[in-house]
Amino acid sequence: MTTYAALLRGINVGGARKLPMADLRSLLTGLGHTGVRTYLQSGQAVFTSTRGEEASLAAELSRAIEERFGFPVDVLVRAHAYLKAVAENCPFPAAELAARQLHVTYYSGPVAPDRYADIDQTAHLPEEFRLGDRCLYLYAPDGLGRSKLAEALGRTRPTKGLIATSRNWNTVVKLVELTAQDE
Incomplete structure (x- = not known):
């Protein structure tokens, strides 16, 4: 089970x-x-x-x-x-950040790094993103609502058939907890 x-x-x-x-x-x-x-x-x-x-x-x-x-x-x-691996492999210091500053977009399949090649990450600092295993981590220090990087990521060309859905860090952690009966 x-x-x-x-x-x-x-x-x-x-x-x-x-x-x-x-x-x-x-x-x-x-x-x-x-x-x-x-x-x-x-x-x-x-x-x-x-x-x-x-x-x-x-x-x-x-x-x-x-x-x-x-x-x-x-x-x-x-x-x-x-879900646990996504939380554990976060490239940002999640324990030191407010949950509203960190988000994960889950994808239905792998995401090629070239999908976001046109985004100049240095232009959006201190905001940053990193790709993970079928996910993208977004650090937005002022929150998602004010994030120019989130806006730029949302404008990238969609990959046909790829489903994406984002969750804030509180939800990421809670889903790990709620599914933990496997351990």
């Missing part, structure tokens, strides 16, 4: 694409998963499963959401070991 986190992209934002967390829990349970819990209203669920792998579980949940709620939702599913 493996514990996973499902990361849903773009739900319950600004009153659009509403997906109540109770309904998400019910949907995951109906798909045969156990230990289902949700975190916040912005689209995080934790569950255990004995079947599938990350990509197939994400596709299954995405299809089920569209069938039940009538709108498509991009979903990433990540196992505890991956």
